[in-house]
Amino acid sequence: MFEDSFEFTDLGKFPKGWNYFVEYQQNPGHIDPTKYITVVSGAKVGNRALLIKGGQNPSMITHALPTGLNKVYMRAWVKFTRKLGQNPGANHETLMGIRGKVGAADNEIRFGEIKGVIGTNEVPSDNIAPKMDQWGKGPVLAANTWHCIEVAFRGDMAYNSVYAYANGTLVHSITSASDWQNGALSANWMNGKFNEVIFGWHSFSGISNEVTIDDVVVSKDAVGCDYTVGSGPAVQ
16 A cells, blocks of 8 residues: 655655644644654664654654555564563553544554553553453563564454564464453454554653654555565655
């Protein structure tokens, strides 16, 4: 569908072809997005990447999805100043996800961390996965290291499912109603969610983080870590 290596945006600028969601607002004209989101050097691939500074207030790049989708794969190389996973006592932290309502954070499937473990938070139900016995445990993605993260949102499956991979290894999944902490969600719980994608950082624990992302791909099919974004223009 679309991809971006950020090579075609000047250093210090907001990336071409994207919207921004900061301070709970989509593209607010009175806020300079480069306060939160800028193209920088020091990339994983090529010469440029995107630095996103977020915390209690969301700091996201967003892009509308084509109509009629029921599955999306989101892949990016990601580096953060705070590790992901094995953070006991934390609440919910969003790294990437999909939205049912463009430009609003109240209808989302949020992948990142829940209760200190790599996982998923769905709103408006505010349900979370995995369950309590795994909180603060599980896989950990080290800080200040590039990781290939791919998340599959599979609304085409009999029970709508999430599969999240880090560096080619499955680190989190939701495949049945029993995976949820706060009671079962319906089998078609992803219905209406495929309207917008988000990448960045939003902490419901009040935790600041600097997230650098590179070689972003949003696709209807699996991408994998070996795929490199081409040399064409930035996302349209």
